[in-house]
Amino acid sequence: MTDGLALAARGLGKRYRSTWALRDCSFELPAGRVAALVGTNGAGKTTLLTMIAGLLQPTDGEVRLPATGRVAFVAQDKPLYRNFTPLDMLRLGAKLNREWDQVRALDWLARFDVPPGRPCGRLSGGQQAQVAFAVAIGSRPSLLVLDEPLSDLDPLARRDVVNELLTEVADTGMTMLMSTHVVAELSGVADHLLLLADGALLMSGDVDDLLAEHRVYTGPRSLQPPVPGEVVQASHAGGQSTFLLCGDVAVDEPWTVRPATLEELVLAKLSAGWTVAA
Numbered sequence: 001m002t003d004g005l006a007l008a009a010r011g012l013g014k015r016y017r018s019t020w021a022l023r024d025c026s027f028e029l030p031a032g033r034v035a036a037l038v039g040t041n042g043a044g045k046t047t048l049l050t051m052i053a054g055l056l057q058p059t060d061g062e063v064r065l066p067a068t069g070r071v072a073f074v075a076q077d078k079p080l081y082r083n084f085t086p087l088d089m090l091r092l093g094a095k096l097n098r099e100w101d102q103v104r105a106l107d108w109l110a111r112f113d114v115p116p117g118r119p120c121g122r123l124s125g126g127q128q129a130q131v132a133f134a135v136a137i138g139s140r141p142s143l144l145v146l147d148e149p150l151s152d153l154d155p156l157a158r159r160d161v162v163n164e165l166l167t168e169v170a171d172t173g174m175t176m177l178m179s180t181h182v183v184a185e186l187s188g189v190a191d192h193l194l195l196l197a198d199g200a201l202l203m204s205g206d207v208d209d210l211l212a213e214h215r216v217y218t219g220p221r222s223l224q225p226p227v228p229g230e231v232v233q234a235s236h237a238g239g240q241s242t243f244l245l246c247g248d249v250a251v252d253e254p255w256t257v258r259p260a261t262l263e264e265l266v267l268a269k270l271s272a273g274w275t276v277a278a
């Protein structure tokens with residue numbers, strides 16, 4: 001496996017009976033990145049993350065991790081032992097992991113005001129999520145894999161958890177891969193993107209590179225874009241046309257050109273993916 005990678009997937013696929021949940025998925029994730037796995041419902045996000053965590057056997061292909069790589073996985077339903085207290089969960093984490101950072105795990109519980117001695121079954125959904133994060137952080141992973149990590153949290157807790165996770169990445173050099181379908185939450189958070197639709201990888205790469213490759217052209221209504229390039233999305237309203245193109249070419253008035261936002265790019269790619277699949 002190439003140095004500097006946190007993860008490489010090659011031809012990865014998973015079939016449930018006759019249906020492929022994920023097919024021919026190949027990508028590399030550089031170490032130290034905050035990567036977002038974005039996709040529609042049923043796109044195959046959980047399937048992919050579970051295979052990366054080693055909890056699900058691929059039908060095809062493989063996941064490669066560095067020899068010293070340690071993966072922590074926080075599943076979407078964040079399973080905990082209901083009768084265990086958060087402190088019990090940390091004790092269990094310390095027993096089950098070769099490396100364990102009790103200070104970081106306790107800090108996480110304290111930071112989010114989780115009562116350390118109350119059974120997990122009597123904690124709120126958001127507090128239970130924080131216990132799962134504390135256990136994952138305590139295990140000192142080189143790759144932290146989070147499936148819809150923010151779904152149980154209120155807007156303030158979402159912001160705080162994202163900030164704390166980014167601090168962990170900066171402090172420890174770990175890589176983070178998190179799934180979401182809330183594209184608006186990614187801006188300023190993710191620096192790497194994996195986009196899935198209908199079991200296929202539509203796009204992957206550094207966010208800055210992907211944004212640099214795409215432009216939005218707006219001008220008078222026209223069936224064709226004003227410059228050459230792959231049309232990711234075209235829309236026409238009134239007397240005006242807008243094209244999101246893969247390519248960056250100067251354009252003459254009355255056309256204007258501007259960079260695409262991450263949200264525009266993701267939504268355009270997902271709509272195009274669905275059109276192709278239909």
Ligand SMILES: Nc1ncnc2c1ncn2[C@@H]1O[C@H](COP(=O)(O)OP(=O)(O)OP(=O)(O)O)[C@@H](O)[C@H]1O
Pocket residue numbers: 016020021039040041042043044045046047048181
């Ligand atoms: N155990 C299973 N048996 C059969 N089919 C499954 C199983 N798990 C998932 N699938 C199917 O595989 C596809 C991908 O599911 P997956 O849960 O990976 O998607 P997802 O992107 O995580 O979806 P969501 O955003 O709704 O959580 C779906 O069509 C789903 O119905």
